[in-house]
Amino acid sequence: MADLEIHPLQRQDEADVVELMRLALYGRDFPDLPGYWRWKHYDNPFGESFGLVARAGDQIVAVRAFMNWHLCGGGRLLRVGRAVDMAVHPEWRRRGVFERMTLALLEPMTAEGLVLTFNTPNAMSLAGYLKMGWAHPGRLPLRVKIRRPLRTTVRVGRTLLTRVIGGGVSQGGGGQALQGNVDNSRVLRLLRDPAVVELVQRAREAQLVAISPRSTAFRLRTALGQEYLEWHYGKNRWYPYAATYEAQGPAAALVIGRLRQRAGLVELLLTEVVTCPGRRGRALVARAAARLARETRADYLVTSALGGTPGALRGYIPVGRRGVDVTVRLLESTLTVDPSTWAGWAAGIGDFELF
CATH class of the missing domain: 3.40.630 (Aminopeptidase)
Structure with missing residues (x-):
């Protein structure tokens, strides 16, 4: 992956990211995907999402996003992350991009005081999370x-x-x-x-x-x-x-x-x-x-x-x-x-x- 550069997700990346999400994850029929992306990642009252994009030259070929989330437990308000969107261009799959970008986001989240991350993986991504050390309540x-x-x-x-x-x-x-x-x-x-x-x-x-x-x-x-x-x-x-x-x-x-x-x-x-x-x-x-x-x-x-x-x-x-x-x-x-x-x-x- 020598030709792949990873950068923080920026708002100006939205158009390219949404197009990648259509191609790799949601499909062409998802209604108002730009609005859905903004509602989920920018309008969230818990805060804007953590995100990374991977570029090959001028093209965004992968995106990884964790939503900010708050849980209550043990009498505490807990800041946590919620892994939601991971999309990789078909030409860049099976090269370890999913694992690399997911693990890369844990460091800034920990530095900001988040105490855990949780998500609802599909059948394809579950094995990847378990390989990276995620616990599995089921x-x-x-x-x-x-x-x-x-x-x-x-x-x-x-x-x-x-x-x-x-x-x-x-x-x-x-x-x-x-x-x-x-x-x-x-x-x-x-x-x-x-x-x-x-x-x-x-x-x-x-x-x-x-x-x-x-x-x-x-x-x-x-x-x-x-x-x-x-x-x-x-x-x-x-x-x-x-x-x-x-x-x-x-x-x-x-x-x-x-x-x-x-x-x-x-x-x-x-x-x-x-x-x-x-x-x-x-x-x-x-x-x-x-x-x-x-x-x-x-x-x-x-x-x-x-x-x-x-x-x-x-x-x-x-x-x-x-x-x-x-x-x-x-x-x-x-x-x-x-x-x-x-x-x-x-x-x-x-x-x-x-x-």
Whole structure:
């Protein structure tokens, strides 16, 4: 690779990088890829992404990008990286470019205080991450609640049911063509409701309280915040979301879900659940999820089996590790939470949605 020069990713590289992404990763039909790139790497409220480009002469032949991300765990706010985009021109594949650029980004991320990086590799890249020393918690464990058993069974048959439900959760559009003009303005308006803003603030404060390691809230999940929720769900033009809010006295719950069509069925992925500790909060989560399922006419619901609201999962059936594959690389050795196994996580589906 003597002719390959690696440089930090710059905004002026965008046009060439997007063209490479179309060629090597996303394909020509991905809607508004320049807008998607900017939303993901520049508009992210956690900060602009870390990135490198590789040039052969005047041509960009590879790009590697890690999103800035924040997790809460062990009563701490943790700056982490999220490996998302890696594209290599076909003529430069199988020359070690993936490994070289990935490892090269770890040094500046560590220098800026990031404590770990995680990602959701596909079947092709998983072996590469394991070779570089990433830990492998495995596929995200899921739970499912079937609302219309007869319709669901008739549509897909019993033998195919577990293949359809939850299969490939968060892996892109789930077989649907993505759009670049999805209107999530209703979700955005709900997120800006003063009562919801207050709930999000209280839930964020609860995340940062130093508590017992035996508590679910001690484990890792994305740091809640108003800007993050608005960016992820309200300003996302590529995936359709629905949301609802329930309150009773001081207790409240916000539930956000993503809709997909799978085998002729409407699947509702519960991507975000926001509440405060307590039985009333858990009961309101269950009520809000049921309401959202009715409003969206979902045939079944899918949620993470790691979530921090176990009392709200009554009626949900474990279907095993059928979510996205996750790998992790520690950049700091002083964490009080172990991210290398699912025992260290309390993450929901939204924490690992494919970006």
